[in-house]
Amino acid sequence: MNLRQIFDLIQKTGILQLIKIKKFHDSTLTYARNFMTSYCLCALFNVGFFDELSKKKTVNLDIFSANRNINDKILTAICDYLFVLRILNKRERNYILGAKGKSLLKFSVGTFDFIYAYAPLFENLDSLLRNDKKYNVDVFRRNKYVAKATAEVSQFIPIPIVKDIIRKRNFKSILDIGCGSAEFLLQICEDSNLTGYGIDISKEAISYAEGLINEKSLNHRVHVKAGDIFDIEQLKSTSENIDVISSMFVLHEFLSRGQDIVIDLLKKIKRSFPNKYLIVCELSRFAPSLLRKHPSSIAEHHLFHALSEQGLLTVEEWRGVFKKAGYSLIEEKRYDFAGQAYFVLT
Ligand SMILES: C[S@@+](CC[C@H](N)C(=O)[O-])C[C@H]1O[C@@H](n2cnc3c(N)ncnc32)[C@H](O)[C@@H]1O
Known part of the structure; x- marks a missing residue:
């Protein structure tokens, strides 16, 4: 100076x-x-x-x-x-x-992939505010990076938790809906003899997933394809004789259109895969007054989910959705500090 x-x-x-x-x-x-x-x-x-x-x-x-x-x-x-x-x-x-x-x-844990995935929304925030542009019409998030970021975050809590659920019940075959980069499938299949099937609407995420599956030489046990999970016939044809369906951070993507769309989807899944387990891992919603007391990264998650027209529910609301879809809750784990909840349903 x-x-x-x-x-x-x-x-x-x-x-x-x-x-x-x-x-x-x-x-x-x-x-x-x-x-x-x-x-x-x-x-x-x-x-x-x-x-x-x-x-x-x-x-x-x-x-x-x-x-x-x-x-x-x-x-x-x-x-x-x-x-x-x-x-x-x-x-x-x-x-x-x-x-x-x-x-x-x-310690970046997917942070920069999340930022990059949702950056187009922030670059267009004033246009979105003024209703000059609309999300998913004029402005899109970057799906490949959503899949990458979620996979990175999943290493810490979701994958170990779900691995444990699967190990305890001795499942042999799993269908992961909205599988993204397939990192979850790869991790749960590579140190077990589980066979995994994955489906995701993002072609970019699926081609990234295929690269990872090749790298790990798990092509014989992990199979992914691009497709819409609302197309139940396609969903059924994706997998054979599965014991369990997993949905990792996917269902909240559809909540902007209300809970009924998720309830309907789950009803169809239950009907098409009778007596199969369903594992749902979801983000939970917290009131701004609570987040203000503990302003963790959940605050940023709430923001970009709201901007990209995704919904979040409280744990109690999720239970209501599953009940309306005809599922019974047999196990629940929640980690509020991370804003995550796990439901095992049948
Ligand atoms: C937050 S990411 C989670 C990805 C992955 N399950 C994980 O935990 O890493 C949500 C995923 O759902 C996929 N998705 C959204 N709508 C879908 C649909 N209708 N059918 C299939 N996949 C969908 C997205 O492309 C995205 O990969």
């Missing part, structure tokens, strides 16, 4: 003006910084910069940009910004992760 410059400014503007500028800077910088950092990190994730860093520990910007046909000036600007923020460290053109960057990568 150059004191002479500060004194000069105090003489010209007065100390109060300077304090005002400092307060303004301190209170708003965090928003600008979080916004820009998020976009920079998303872009670097998407061009494979962090994969390269994880593999090689250091990335030379000249080599990286030449090999991947990447704009060198923009890459340098982003990396230097992240260097300023101590997310990256550098020596000349070689960049490594800084301490902040290391913990960011370790």
